[in-house]
Amino acid sequence: MTDARTDLRIGMVGYAFMGAAHSQAWRTAPAFFDLPMHPRMTAVCGRDKEAATKVAERFGWESVETDWRALLERDDIDVIDICTPGDTHAEIAIAALRAGKHVLCEKPLANTVAEAEAMAEAAAEAAQHGVRAMVGFTYRRTPAVAMARKLAADGWLGTIRHVRAQYLQDWLNDENTPLSWRLDKEKAGSGALGDIGAHIVDMAQFVTGSRIASVSGLMETFVTTRPVAGDHATLGGSSSGDGERGPVTVDDAAVFTSRFDDGSVGVFEATRFATGRKNALRIEVNGSTGSLAFDFEDMNVLQYFDANEDPATAGFRRIIVTEATHPYVAAWWPPGHGLGYEHGFTHQVVDLVTAIADGTDPSPSFADGLAVQRVLAAVEASSADGTTHTTGA
C-alpha cells in the first residue's frame, strides 16, 4: 500500500541533548500517531561534520549539512527545527520564516525581549503566507499537565487564587562541575531563570489560562567560577577542579513572586542547586472549589482536591493519567503503563504537524514565547533594582 500523505521534510539545526530528543520525536511520532502529513528526517545540521554524521546515522537523518543557511536554500526542506543555544535562535528563525520554512524553536524563544519581539513579528508576518512557527515548551504536552489545563478550563478549580511553581535540579551543586554554554550569558541569555524557570512560567500560564502581569524577583549566583575543562555530561559533568577556572555569568537560582492578570498570585522558584531534586518541575494551583498538583518526578500522576467534598473524607486524590481518554495517551500503552520525558517531544511533533496540515497557528506560538520572555526580563530587572516590574500583560 502506498502512503498518499504529503511529506513534511524536516531540517534540524543542532544535534546534542535537544537534537536527540527531537530526533527520537520525529522518528516515533509517525509510528504511534496517525499524522495528517508524513515527517521525513531530511537533514541534520551541525558545524562538526563528523559528529553530525554520527547523529544522522544513529537516528536516521537522510543527509548532513554544516551551515544552517544551506538548509534554508534547499527546496526539499519544509520545516526548520532549531535545537541550538539561545544566542542563535533569532537569526535562524527569522531567516527561516522569511525563506518560507515552518519553524519549531527550542525554548526560551530568545535571549532578549528585543530578539523575541522580532521573532514574534516575523512569525505573524509569515502566518499570513501560511508559514507556521512554534516554540518548544514540551512539558505542557505531558498528559497530566494537559489534563490539568483541561480541569482548570472546565471550571474544576473555580476562581484561581494561588499558583505555586518550582523547577528544581541539582546538577550544578558540585563547584567543580565545569563551565558549559548553559553558564554563559552570551550563549544562554540567563541561567536557571531562562533554562528552567521559563518552563514553569509557560506551564503556569498554560494551566491557568492567565498571564503574569508583574513580578518581584531575586536571583543569585552561588558558585561564581568553575573549571574551564572537564568531562561534559548532558547536564553537568565533572572535573578534578585543579585547572584553570572561568567566570559563571548567569544566575544559579531565580525566585520571584507574581500577580496574574486574573487577580491570582504566584510564587516561582528555579534552581540547579536543590540537592536531591533531579528534575522536579512542580506546579500547584489552588482555586475556590478545588486544587491540583503535579510533579514531573511523578509525571504520570495528577493530584486533584475537590473542595466540595465532605471534609470528613475529602483529600487530594492521585489520578493516574494513563487512560485512553486522557490527552495523548490513546496512541500509547494500556492503562498504568506510563510515559516518560521523551513523550512530550513526540506530542510536540504531533501537534506541530497537525497545525501545519490544518493551516492553523500552533501553540505555544512565538507570541506566547515572547510573553514568557517578558516575564524573564521583568524578573531580571526586578532582581537588579529591587522593585516590582510589570510585564505588559
Ligand code: 4PW
Ligand atoms: O529545557 C530544560 C533544559 O535546558 C529541560 O527540560 C531540562 O533542564 C533538561 O535540560 C535542562
